[in-house]
Amino acid sequence: DQQVKQNSPSLSVQEGRISILNCDYTNSMFDYFLWYKKYPAEGPTFLISISSIKDKNEDGRFTVFLNKSAKHLSLHIVPSQPGDSAVYFCAASVGNQFYFGTGTSLTVIP
Amino acid sequence: ETGVTQSPTHLIKTRGQQVTLRCSSQSGHNTVSWYQQALGQGPQFIFQYYREEENGRGNFPPRFSGLQFPNYSSELNVNALELDDSALYLCASSLAGSAYGYTFGSGTRLTVV
Numbered sequence: 001d002q003q004v005k006q007n008s009p010s011l012s013v014q015e016g017r018i019s020i021l022n023c024d025y026t027n028s029m030f031d032y033f034l035w036y037k038k039y040p041a042e043g044p045t046f047l048i049s050i051s052s053i054k055d056k057n058e059d060g061r062f063t064v065f066l067n068k069s070a071k072h073l074s075l076h077i078v079p080s081q082p083g084d085s086a087v088y089f090c091a092a093s094v095g096n097q098f099y100f101g102t103g104t105s106l107t108v109i110p
Numbered sequence: 111e112t113g114v115t116q117s118p119t120h121l122i123k124t125r126g127q128q129v130t131l132r133c134s135s136q137s138g139h140n141t142v143s144w145y146q147q148a149l150g151q152g153p154q155f156i157f158q159y160y161r162e163e164e165n166g167r168g169n170f171p172p173r174f175s176g177l178q179f180p181n182y183s184s185e186l187n188v189n190a191l192e193l194d195d196s197a198l199y200l201c202a203s204s205l206a207g208s209a210y211g212y213t214f215g216s217g218t219r220l221t222v223v
Contacts, residue, residue, distance in 0.1 A: 004152070034211045043114070043200055043214030044153070089152055091211070096166045098143075098212070100152030 003027045004092050006101035014109050019077040021104050023090035026071065030092035030099075033066060035075045038087045038103070047088075048075070080108045114203050114215035122221045128189045129220060133201030135182040136213045141165070142184040143212065144176060145200040153200055159184055160206055188220075196222045 005024045013019045021035075031052045036044035050057040050064045050073075057064050063076045073090055087103045115134045123129050135142050141160045145153035155168035159178035173189040182203070188195055198219050202212035 006152075036211070036214075041216065043202075043216045044212075045214065046211045049211060091152075096141075096143075096158050096160075097155050097168065098153075099155070100145075102150065102152045 002102075003030075004090060004099045004101040006090060006104050008104050009102070010105040010107070012107045012109060013080045015082055016079045019075075019080045019084065019106055019108070021075040021077075021088050021090075021106065023073040023075075023101055024071060025073065025092050025099075027092070027094065027099075028068075028071070029094045032093045033064070033073050034091045034093070034098075035062075035064060036089045036091060036100075038089060044089055077106075080106075082108045082110050084108050114201055114213050116199075116201050116215035116218050118218060119216065120219045120221075122223060123191050125191055125193060125222055127191050128187065129191060131186040131188075131199050131201075131218045131220070133184045133186070133203075133215060135184070135201075135203035139203035139205050139213065140182055141204045141206045142178055142182065143202045143204070144184070144186045145202065146170070147198040147200060147217070148194075149197070156186070191222045193222050196220060 034049040035047040038044040065074045089103045090101045091098045143158040144156040147153045157167040158165045162178045175187045177185045198217040200217045201215045204212045
């Protein structure tokens with residue numbers, strides 16, 4: 001049972017434009033949400049997180065939005081850069097368990 | 111500050127064999143978690159260790175077992191390997207209570223033939 005879903009396997013965006021990556025979840029008990037970025041042959045690296053008590057968290061070019069009523073999470077990257085090309089995983093946690101989505105492959109076109 | 115290191119990076123085993131994967135945690139981290147990432151899927155939680163005790167387990171059979179050592183390094187053991195065990199195995203360390211998630215290793219690619 002996939003509790004965290006990323007329905008877009010891939011996304012292509014022009015350099016300088018906004019990238020929006022989406023994530024849906026089913027478990028209302030999740031209390032923490034994270035985004036990870038993964039380059040080929042490397043492990044995922046932590047990007048940004050948000051607590052369930054907030055609806056927005058910003059860190060430089062990266063902003064995560066949480067809509068609890070819709071059980072929806074999104075990551076905005078503005079402006080997108082070619083170095084942002086990677087697979088992005090959203091994850092949600094309850095207790096000490098993290099549940100990951102299947103990932104979205106972002107390609108930023110120069 | 112060293113990151114999380116995993117060994118070996120690649121491994122080929124025959125169905126029915128046993129395998130041990132190793133992980134060295136990031137300095138200062140006391141919790142280690144193991145994940146299985148099948149092709150095209152997100153990482154799936156196997157289990158977590160804190161202070162050498164199992165501290166949570168995902169939906170994996172008992173033939174998946176682990177250890178955490180006093181220096182917080184860890185092993186993942188899989189007995190009676192099946193073809194479906196072929197995957198990338200990721201180790202992640204963290205500091206219990208940290209709000210910043212995990213630090214992942216680069217993974218061990220296990221192929222069962």
